[in-house]
Amino acid sequence: MAHQQNGPFPQSLPKAFSVLIFIILLKDVCNGQPQLIGPSQVLVARAGDDVILPCHVEPAYDVSTITLEWTRSSLDPRFVYVSRGSQELEKLKNPSFKGRTSVFVDELKYGNISLKISKVKSDDTGTYKCYVPVLEKEAFVELVVASDAATSPVISLSGIDKNRGGVVLQCESAGWYPEPELLWLDGEGNLLSAGPTETLRGPDDLYTVSSRVTVEKRHSNNITCRVQQRNTNQSRETHIHVPEDFFDITSSSPSVTDTSPVSLALCILLLILSVVFLVRRKRKHLMRTNRRPKDQTEDVRVSTEEDREREQFNMKLPITSRQQLQEEQQRREDAENTLGDLQNDKEKLENELQDEKKRNVEQEAKLKELEKKNTEIINQLQQEKETLEELKKQLESKNQELSDSISELNREKMIKESEINTMKNQLESNKQEMIKSEREKDEIITKLRQTIVTLESKLQEEKQRREKAEKQVQMLPTETEEEKQKKEETEKKVQTLPIKSEKISHINSPSKQKKKRLKEPQKEVKGQPKNECCAF
Structure with missing residues (x-):
């Protein structure tokens, strides 16, 4: 019997879910499509404070029975808070937010999904997403946590402005987040006109700000440098007092700004001198190269004149000396011939060298072509490498997407x-309840059967009693008639015997008592069935 009762229950679950979905859709159609509303401005909080990220459904919508998600894309895992049916799923939460995030459970039925983060840190800075999967709606909240490592401003003497007769002060402060503003104030709290604020952002994302101001003697000697963050109401300031005697000393000291034009002029003068020196040196070199061809022509002219003088001298010499000179001239001609041969060989060698140079040039051209081809191949390889890197990046992005989808x-x-x-668990509990109800039903049925059996036995006994009573009732009328006859006879005798009436009445009394006794069982018999029937 329990199996027969449990059979239809799972089949009714899809119907129940379909009815629930229909009710939700009908509610959406009647009330309009809900929207998630978040803040329009950036939320700024100080480190160590508690902050609430606002997010609510408009119009009001009961979200206490559906899944809610708060995520931050820069985290891994990215879940800051996940709940289903007002029960938080701690296993999916990022470890850095365990025990620090919560929602207002009592206000979920009104559509309030605001997230509370306790004891915020600088690492909590980022953009958070409020998401309701059933509604497929999302809202974004940007949180900025101001750093508590900001240092007090440091004021130092940067220089002296002789033209204005004042001193240049510099103020610097580090460890700020987000970016602060720097102000200069005089002793009366008025703003001083200062130079632009220089801002540097370090590798730890903290800002360092600095600024300069020229303080003249006409200003108040009490100067304040204030660095503040308006969004977090955080400020640091430092005071300094500039003595009046210091302004008198600055009038006799050289100006810092006067030295810069002098140094610039010296640099320009040195540059001009170096250029002039290089130009003159180049001109001398060109003059030397132009003189070399003239010297060669003069040498040729000198050699021809020497030959003429030598011939005239030979004509004046005697025959022996002429022969010697001829021999000498012959040897000289032979030497010149050998020299010519050597020159021819030299020319051949030069031609061969030129050919070799040409071949070298050709080889160099070939090498250049090979280098071009190599560069082209290298470029192709570089392009292929870039394409491979792009493919690698695409694969990494796809892997990331796959990992995200897998995690999802x-x-x-x-x-x-x-x-x-x-x-x-619900089915098991329902099954146990149904089994229990079946057992109770079986027990009730057995009890009813037992009561029916007992009632039937009682009815049988009652029938038997009734039959006996009816038999007794049927016997009673005969006895009463005999009594009547006896009574009539006794009355007649009494009438005939008036003297003994008292005795006769005394005699008649037992008959009356007997008659009463006979009537009492009849009443009892008649009363018993009524009581038994009523009890039944």
Whole structure:
């Protein structure tokens, strides 16, 4: 019997879910599509404070029975808070936010999904997403956590302005987030006109600000440098007092700004001198190169004149000396011939060298072509490398997307498993209740059967009693008639015997008592069935 009762119950679950979805859709159609509303401005909080990220459904919508998500894309895992049916899923939360995030459970039925973060840190800075999967709506909240490592401003003497007769002060402060503003104030709290604020952002994302101001003697000697962050109402300031005697000393000291034009003029003068020196040196070199061809022509002219003088001298010499000179001239001609041969060989060698040079040039051209080809191949390889890197990046992005989708599927799987477990628990509890109800029903049926059996036995006994009573009732009329006859006879005798009436009445009294005794059982017999029937 329990199996027959449990059979239709799972089949009714899809109907129940379909009815629930229909009710939700009908509510959306009647009330309009809900929207998630977040803040329009950046939220700024100080480190160590508690902050609330506002997010609510408009119009009001009960979200106490559905899944809610608060995420930050820069985290891994990215979940800051996840709940289903007002129960938080701690397993999916990022470890850095454990025990620090919560929602207002009592206000979920009014559509308030605001997230409370306790004891915020500088690492909590970022953009948070409020998401309701059933509605497929999302809202973004940007949080900035101001640093508590900001240092007090440091004022130092930067220089002396002789033209204005004042001193230049510099103020610097570090460890700020977000970017602050720097102000100069005099002793009366009035703003001083200062130079532009220089801002530097370090590798730890903290800002360092600095600024300069020229303080003249006409100003108040009390100067204040204030660095403040308006969004967090955080400020640091430093005071300094400039003595009046210091302004008198500055009038006799050289100006810092006067030295810069002098140094610039010296640099320009040195540059001009170096250029002039290089030009003159180049001109001398050109003059030397132009003189070399003239010297060669003069040498040729000198050699021809020497030959003429030598011939005239030979004509004046005697015959022996002429022969010697001829021999000498012959040797000289032979030497010149050998020299010519050597020159020819030299020319051949030069031609060969030129050919070799040409071949070298050709080889160099070939090498250049090979280098071009190599550069082209290298460029192609570089392009292929870039394409491979792009493909690698695409694969990494796809892998990241796949990992995100896998994590999302795992999250959905965990949520579905939790839903299935809750449904199983509900089914098991319903099954136990139905089994218990079946047992109770069986017990009631057995009790009813027992009562029916007892009632039937009682009815049987009552029938038997009734039959006996009816038999007794049927016997009673005969006895009463005999009594009547006896009574009549006794009355007649009494009438005939008036003297003994008292005795006769005394005699008649037992008959009356007997008659009463006979009537009492009849009443009891007649009364018993009525009581038994009523009891039954």
